[in-house]
Each structure stands twice: as C-alpha cells, then as structure tokens.
Amino acid sequence: MSGIAGAFRHSQGGFTLDVAFDLPGRGVTAIFGVSGSGKTSLLRCIAGLERADRGRLVVNGEIWQDDAAGVFVPVHLRPLGLVFQEASLFDHLDVRRNLDYGRSRVPAAQRRVSLEQAVELLGIVPLMERRPATLSGGERQRVAIARALATSPRLLLMDEPLASLDLQRKADVLPYLEKLYAELDIPILYVSHAPDEVARLADHLVLLEAGRVTAAGPTRELMTRLDLPLAHGDAAAAVIEATVTYLEPAWQLSHLEFPGGHISLPSQALQPGQRVRLRIQARDVSLSLQRQEGSSVLNVFAATVTSLADDSPGQRMVSLDAGGSALLARITRKSAAALQLQPGSAVFAQVKGVAVLG
C-alpha cells in the first residue's frame, strides 16, 4: 500500500489544526500556505514531534499513529528524515560526524542511501572535516539535507529548507534539491510559502489555510485553478511539460513540443529528446482574437478560455486550455471587456517569456 494518509486534530494556543489527507507515496508533495496556516504544525504532527490531540497516520502501509488503537510510534523509531528551516547541525561535531550521527543508528540492512551518495549528491565532499560554525548558510543547509538522507528515510520531511537563505544561497541549494528528487525514490513532503519553489519542485500540492486543507491535487492543476489563491497575483504561473525536438544553433534557439503546440526559446543547453518543465507566468501572456502577424513574439498558441476571475484591481485572470495544457493570462479588465471574453471563447495566447525549471 503506497501513500501517506492520515488525519490530525490538534489545538495549541488558540490555533486549531484540523486536516485529513491522502497523498501519493512518491514524488514531491508541497504543503503550501501563508505563515500561520499550520504548515509546520502539520509537518511536526507527521514527524511525531508534536503529538496531535487526535490523529491517525499511515505511511506506505505502516501505522505511525492511531489514537483509536492507542498507537503512537515515537519519533526516533520512525524511518523519516527531517530538514528544519535552520540547518540545526550539531555544533560539537564536525561535518563527517554530523552525517554519521543518524547513519550509524540505522541498522546496516536498512541502509539504502550510502554516505558517499548523500555527500556527492549535495556536493559537500570538500566540507567533511569542517566544523559547522565555519560553514556558510547554504553549505550548512546542504549538510543538514545530506545528514537526513544518510539515514535512508522512507519519508523525507522538509520545513522551508530554503527560507533562512538569501536569494543567492537559495539559487545555490535549489539545483541540489532537484537532483535529489530526480535520483532518489523517496517521497518528500516539502513545506513552503514560496510559489516559485512549489512550481519548480512539487508534483503534488496541498493547500492549507487557517489550519484546514482547502485543496489538494497535482501542482499543475491547482496552480491554474482560479478559485484558489495560487492562481492570483504577480507570481501566478502555469507549469507545462515539454519535450525538446530540435536545436537551431544559428539563432541559438531550442525548439520544444507540448500538447498545446510548439515552443521556441533561447538555447539553455538543452538536448533533443529531453523532457523539461517550463513555467509560463500569467503576466507574460497576452491574448488576441486573431493570430497577430508581424509580431516579435515567437510563441503563440491557439487556446480556449475556460474561466475568468477578478485579480488585482483593474486586472482579470483568464485560464486557458491549450490542447489539454492549462495556461494563465493576466489582462486588464478593459481588454477582457473589449475582447468580450467568456468561457468557451477561442483566443490566441502570445507568450513573451518561458522559463525552464529543469
């Protein structure tokens, strides 16, 4: 039985977490919400660091908590890894001993991730003999992730592992996270309040608001659902998957196909045949009723309007169906009225910017 299913009800100082969830037992699931929505509480309940007043939790067939039957597996007996917001390395141990701390407590027969693999994956080989106090923030966080991985967890929990880092350090650590997700078959729960991280990393999404789950499902679906907050504001974007078809070195362009059509973008060292995730921000998409001639925009897709909703003042958010892929376009109210857009309207979406997420 694969999956992470459970329910918690937990009151603490005026805040009540009341959730039920059934998540896929593989891939990256993001728990998304504003601060104070209960993301961290939920993660701590799953880890067992917080004992919910009432709860039930089954992880890939193993019961970790079932208050009806009086079962509560203590944290140190749960095969999980947890990466906190701050690296929280043991100051009295060097990097190698930090990594060894968890690994040495896991029976040899249960070790599936080798120390070398974890160290290599996070790029911390040169840091092994250093003391935590001498590491930069990004290095420390990578050591903390490797330390959790080295215990061969059957569930990896990450509580905003990038939140304490500045933009540059974030950019340093993100590629390691992506590699990790791609190379290890460990289900990951990733707490975040940053839409760009979620778009980049998560296959699946749980939206939390005031201690309750408001929606759960595949990231791509939830990001473009206009009834949810994720599909609004400046950061609103659609994520699509495309395959690289050919390169055009003369113009330094890569050409890709997705169900909604053809995409070209300035070469990013892509290889033909490669599958990539692309992010298209709503503010980079404009709409027209006819295909524009003589335009500098290369990427134009025929699409159907699926729904419209008010966004920030004077703006409308439009969700589109381009050959089965969902896109978002943010346009002014005036334009929406002028084009007489309604669900079902046929439009052309001009896309000014496409970002490769890896």
Add this chain to the structure above:
Amino acid sequence: MLNDAAFQAIALTVKLAGTTTLVLLLAGTPLAWWLARTRSWLKGPVGALVALPLVLPPVVLGFYLLVLTGPQGPVGQLTQSLGWGLLPFSFAGLVVGSVFYSLPFVVQPLQNAFEAIGERPLEVAATLRASPLDTFFTVVLPLARPAYLTAAVMGFAHTVGEFGIVLMMGGNIPGQTRVLSVQIYDHVEALEYAQAHWLAGGLLLFSFGVLLALYLLQPGTGRRRGQGA
C-alpha cells in the same frame, strides 16, 4: 608549618568535597534537567528551594538538618530503624549537609546550560534515530560540558569552604568531621595564629586559583552559542 592534624584535616576536606561533588553531579543532573524542561507549577517552588542555601545562613540549614536527622527527628528515626545509625557527627552526615549546602552551585549552571541548548538539538537527534537517553549522552552532555566543569569546580570549592553546617552536623572529631575550616577555627581559638595563617592562606590561594582557572578555561561558552545563528 603544617602538622599531622593539619594534613588529616586537609585530606578529610578533599574527601568530603570530592564525595559531595560526585553526589551533586549525579543527583543535580536530573534535577537541573527537570527544572530546565518542566512546565509544571512546581518549577518555581523547587527552584527557590534549590537556591535557598545562597541566602540562608549555613547555621540555619545545619540546625534544621540536625533536628531532622537527630535521634528524635523523623529522618533520624528512619535511619535508625534501617540500622544505619545516626547521621550527625559522622562523615556521611557531613556529606548530606554539604550536598544541600552546595546544591545551587551545581544545579544552576547545569540548568542554565540545558535551557540554552533548547529543544531543537533534541528534536534533530530524535529524527536521526537517537532515543532520549542516547540523545542525552551524545548531544546534551557534550554541549553542556563547559557547564559541568563550572558546576564541578564551584561545587568542590564551595564545599571546601563550608563551616556552619559542619559545626552543627559534624562537630569537631579529628579524622572524621574536623575539616579545614574547623581546624582553622580551633587554631584561632587557641591563639595559634601561625598555624591558622598556613591553612587560611592556603585556602585563600586555592580559592583564587580555582576561580582564575575557571575564568581562563571558559572563554568559549558565550561565544560558541553566538556563532550558531
């Protein structure tokens, strides 16, 4: 110079302070741990009891211990019925008195260290498969090592200097309860100022040396935590 009686007093004092420190480190650890972690309303009263010897005249403490452990006292009747005899005027009685007398000097540094370590390292250790006991020995103890050094030195030095409780609980039996401070008092009473000088001066140097060593050995305590962020 120092005579045999003086050496006997010094040896007895070292034995008393050593035993007391050992007992305090063993008993003070769980007590300090509980004080650092508990959310019980008992924390206040228990903390105040532990700190009492800081302000209470040792003679008062000694007096009540004497009353409690004497032949008519409840503790005294218990020790007698168990066949252990009576605590007053014995070395064991001195240890019991010293343990109470030096309690805050051991418990408070440990409690402060445990509080400074906080919840997080314990949670991290748990997610890395360490049981609570395992965590205590592999994370808490190493992180609290400077505090243990402080606690041991302060507990030892403070016990060496005690007088009031010894006089009330132990009296003045050579080789059994006549410790350094009592010996000095005896010398002064007998107007043997030269003898008193040797012992008192030695104690003064010892106390200063201990505190100086502690000060020099501990530069890292405050700094290390500051760098952690």
